[in-house]
Amino acid sequence: MFELEHTEQVKRLIDITKSNSGISGPELAKAHIELGRRLSAYLPVEPMDTTVIAMMRGGIFFAQGIYFGLGCKFQLFDPKKDQYIRPQTKYVVVADSVINTGSTIKPILEPDTLIASCVINEKAVPLFQDQLYTVRVSKNFFVGSNIKKQEGGKGPDTTMRLFNII
Template sequence: MYELEKTKEVEELTAITKSNSGISGPKLCEAHYELGKRLGEAIKHDLELKENGPINAQNTTVIAVLRGGMYISIGLYVALNCRLDVYDPKHPEDFKRPETKYVIYADSVINSGKTLEALLDENVIIASIVTNEKAVKKFGDYLYTARVSKNSFKGSAIKQQKGDKGPDTTMRLFNQI
């Protein structure tokens, strides 16, 4: 697992993304985008080590896991200068893995990891803004994340966490709460 180094800038960006920040809309999207770029730089570095030289950007596809993965995936896409596609976990039967060598699935939040676990193969990478500590073990070296959290709750259309329900990240990204 790769977790972003906690520089001052990364700390400021991750603070924006936390459920208790009260931040929604474009500012949250920008934080996801910037963290995605930083994760993309780390992925690019590691793939270049694996390939023993520059990666073939046309042989790499970033997949935005809808809808929460949209902005992190754009940051990854910009950093890697590769291909971009989308995956709707509500309709997995409609998805065909791209024929590129590397596939990077990008989502804003990984709680259990169940949605992405079935998509793993030796050339798959998982990128997220926040990953629950229980899911980290499932992805091991395949995981690149901005931060790991012990918190886990069901996303809801609420502004403050109450019990096992908290503000849904996707709804915050699209300014719907």
């Protein structure tokens, strides 16, 4: 596993992305893009032979940052609607903003696929081992809901925050 160094700039971006920040919409999306761009510098890939796959919908902006950083190919994947077909590029990076259990990504994981996340729950880290590149690891785990503050096992859904729905 690779975790992005938490410089002062990265810490400020992470603070924006946290569920208790109260930040939604374009400012949150821009933070995801910038963190993806920064993480892209550490991915061991050849940009011209790489496809970044954005997990719908929450992974779009984070994946865009990787795409902007690498200048590679870009695809969208909705695990609720699409059948996964591996791109024909040598390198594939599956990008999602939040990985809680890893159950959405595990069925499409192949030995030569890299996983990129803005945040991953510590219990999901062992599923991806050396394939994982993340901004941060978190002990927190909650179900995303249409609420503004985290309460018990529920918290503000990242995708809804990204698209300014809550």
